Amino acid sequence: MLDHITFGVADFERATAFYDKALAPLGVSRVMQFDEGAARVVGYGEGTKPYFWLQNAAATQGPLHVAFAAADRAAVDAFYAAALAAGGIDNGAPGVRAHYHPSYYGAFVLDPEGRNIEAVCHTP
Template sequence: MIDHTGIHVTDYAKAKTFYDAIFGAMGGGMLMEVPEQYTGGWKVVGYGREQPVFWLSEAKDAGPGRHTAFAARNRAEVDAFYAAAMAAGGKDNGGPGIRADYHPNYYAAFVIDPDGNNIEAVCHAPE
């Protein structure tokens, strides 16, 4: 089980704009900002709906691209995630739709974030 996870970002302002948009589209947002005196001067923020589950940490190097999938409560949230991501500078990596190869109700969208990470929103509920 995963309680929380995070990624490094090289352009904090650009990444924050991107993640503010996609989390906002899915009913969440930035919930916590760690004071820089605890991070060695780096900016660190946590996103989620009720508690921080996804963390952005400012860094000189983001490292290799990673894949993270966010749980959407319904298909409309997947659609909203994709639209917000594209408007905030994301790159298309597979628009909203059923991925029947995974299972018949796997409705997802994929985007590439400003640091090259493959970010997904997925809903497993039928319709």
């Protein structure tokens, strides 16, 4: 089981502003932040458990795809709208992706640094 993921972002302020808005419809928010001089890290999660971390460091290079679980299809739609409003770029509008399975409902956006971020619901 995956416990958490951390990646570096080139523009910490822009990235955190994007994720603050894009993840809110999924019930995911900042739950921890460390600012120690130039080292800045923020952890997103639910309750008190962070599992998605951004670090003010050299941007992680190469393709990166992160999928967040959504409670229902309306949350996927809300994520997509919020992410686009926060500066994300469409990478796949909300819809069924039957090639994964008949109830796979997902939406994809590119974050401000080009990472593929998804919200997905697996129930009909």
